[in-house]
Amino acid sequence: MWSFSHIANEMHEGLSATFNPTMTLIIEMVIAGVAVIGLFAGLGLVLVIMERKVSAWMQIRLGPNRVGPKGMLQSLADTLKLIVKEGLTPNGADKFLFNLAPFIAMIVAMLLMAPIAFARDFQLWDLNIGVLYVSAVSSIMVISILMAGWASNNKYSLMGAMRSGAQIVSYELSAGLSILAIVVLTGSLSLSDIIHSQADGWWIFKGHIPVLIAFVTFIIAVTAETNRAPFDLAEAESELTAGFHTEYSGMKFALFFLAEYVNVFIVCAIGATLFLGGWMPFHIGNWQGFNHVMDYIPSSLWFFGKTFFLIFVIMWFRWTFPRLRIDQLLNLEWKYLLPISMFNLLLVTLMAIMGWHF
């Protein structure tokens, strides 16, 4: 069976044979870093073209169709344009912070890659509090946005950053609470434990309605956390030109852009891991035959399939719902989502204690 784990193992053995352990570790780290950056670039290209194609499809038009077959190389051309464009720094800006902000956005997005399991036995860092790690690091994202907005010395940027700050800090709560629902059911914060607990069915099927509610709140909350429509108040182009990245151009803008898409990928990957079993194939209880058939589909395919399905859902939101006002946005979180997810967490806890899930 073709799997990432074989490649990783063979690489590890090959390196161990020629180098001492410390060197092996360093080389492996370098390889992992390069792989993450490569994945980043790849994801950026794929997700941008996907967004454009999906939006075109939703609006019954063609979308990009000039560069490459069916316009598939469009985002590559865009990247080329952004690379050769001059990166301007406004005169009144806080130069250092202005230039630092996009890199922080990028670093945060890269750090988030660490605990994600892309395939069976294929995980950079399986730490025992993976879920908390993800929520902690993703909460740093907002600092880069605030930094960018403030350092630009532009009122639109500042407004966008403020909105984004309020939004991310508040939606983090219900995202965290819905993640906790799964943690309570699994009894572990480690992502690999959570995946293994779904060997006899994904949580979304095993956990009855409370987990479904948690899933829905999670999706809504992460859509808001990644500043995507209908919650894209941070960059609402009709009101704030482009929000916190109004003043950015060239590669620095591209980094923000890339970080946003990578964040979408990451939250969807987390959602897929927690609720849809990550790389775990579709299993039903102890139907051995059926489960074996499912195991023939490679685990990486399962993972990417689920993740891209969720990404598609989030893109679907963008082209379906109109943008909210800031007060509506905060009302939705504090008056509806947060109480619902708190109550839901209580229900899930009851369910976990009584053993009512499958």
Next chain:
Amino acid sequence: MNVTQILFWFLSVLALFGALMVVTSKNPVHSVLWLIATFFSISGHYILLNAQFLAIVNIIVYAGAIMVLFLFVIMLMNLNKTTEPKKNRWLKLAGGVAGGCLLLVFIAALKSSEITQQTAEVKTGDIGLIKNLGRELFSTYVVPFEISSILFLSAMVGAVVIGKKE
């Protein structure tokens, strides 16, 4: 010097430098950002002590939530160098002397205490892991833990009383 020691010195220097920059930065926004850097290096120390849960919670609570609110307020108020109030030089001197004395007392106390002979449990201690921490919190320390809910409730009631329009 092994990797752990190098990391320890690096993090310590970063923490101290960050803390100094918090105090000396003219721009409040820079101060807050340096404070975030300091929190990160403290989290790094926690990880060195194998207290991963504490490290992560430190980041979530301080760097991710409290400092963001700080940044939020400072940015909205648009504080910068020109709005910094002029302080009396004598006051500054008095503050410096008082702070210096406190530092001196602490250093002296630390030097004379037995702590210097003890070594930190690097990578072996397991009290900072979430399982042990949770067990302690819900057995020995359950009474203070539950009582702190009164504290939070009163803070919440207070926030509503102060914040809501009349």
Next chain:
Amino acid sequence: MNALILSAVLGVIMMFSGVMLKQKSAVRNIAITGLFLLLVVNILEMSGMSFFRINTAGMMHFDRFSLLFNCIVFFSTFVYLLLSARDIEKTGNYYAEYFTLIFFILCGVILVSSFQSLLILFLGIEIISIPLYILTGSDKKNLKSNEASLKYFLLGAFSTGLMLMGIALIYGSVGSFSTAQINMTEKPGALMIAGMILLLFSMSFKVSAAPFHFWTPDVYDGAPTVFTSFMATIVKVAAFIAFIRLFGEAFGNLQPQWQIWIALITAATLFIGNITAVFQQSVKRMLAYSSIAQAGFMLLSLYAMNADAKEGLLLYSAAYSLATIGIFAVLIKMNDYTFDGFNGLAKYQPLLAATTTIFLLSLAGIPLTAGFISKFYMLKAAVATGRHLWLVIFAVLMAAVSVYYYFRVIQAMYFKEGQPGIITTSPVFKYTLVVLAALIIILGIFPNLLLNWYYF
């Protein structure tokens, strides 16, 4: 434990009563009934009927001292609500929330009166402080109230920081939060001494002892008068209980080291409180300084730290709280807070003037009042230590100074002509005042009525 849980629950009940009930009087009556219940369950616990068996892992201990003190606090709050509950409602729109916060503060008071662990002490002090910051700023349209709240919050947060630092240092050197463990340390290291000094500073701040008193006049003056009354009495004596428990139980063996410091702080507090109070023009501000001066007297118990001191502190907290609550209750009804505002009060409101006179006499420490006997206990305790007799003499001198500013109010009421603007008072208010005045005199003649509870 009874009272702790009940007061937390009552706080939540008050919170919801504000939403459910439309009538202000219903909310008020719930609060008063709740306090009465609190008093009852606390007395039940004193007689051995504890409804909850909770293993606190040695972090709290409800002995007679703390239970009796809680009784005094609940009774004072009960009287306070009877006298001033209507005025609490007038402060702002959130009358139910104010009662909620008061009940939460009582939770904190219970914690600090019965802690055996520094963790609980910290929680208790915080639970007392945070609602107080809010209550200070509850008159939102008044700039002075806002300023007082902010000032109180900033300084309070700073002193809490010092306290945490001290606790951390002590934990670092002892390895335990338990007061008994800390007291058992054979050779206290420099870290522990540094921690103790930090705790001494922060607790001095909380009881507004000089030189950590600077916040007191501004905050007491700026806060709505009803809440000043609460802050200056119940909260202050609670902080004293925490102080005496902390230094008696955690640092009892270090007494020779800190006694001289406390003596100096006491002298400074007595001096600054009394001398500055003489120069005040507003009765409210005078009472703020008088509370500092009274804190100086209460510090004597800390200085002495013997059996007399504990009895004396109980008596003092009762005498001081009741008298000050009474004066503030009258003050709230006045339109003008200056001394001249009291001119001729005796002519128009003889009952109010008479009761106020009794309260003032008690505060000044005139014989036959509770204030006298409690001051007497304090001085007796201080003499019993056999050292630093100058402190006792100084305290008596300062008590004599205090007579001047208390009598200025009496002089204004009885011997000056004027038309005091006063808000009409209800019969219940008057009856309560009379009962309070009677109580102060009874306590002054038979202090054992209270102290017997300590032993039996």
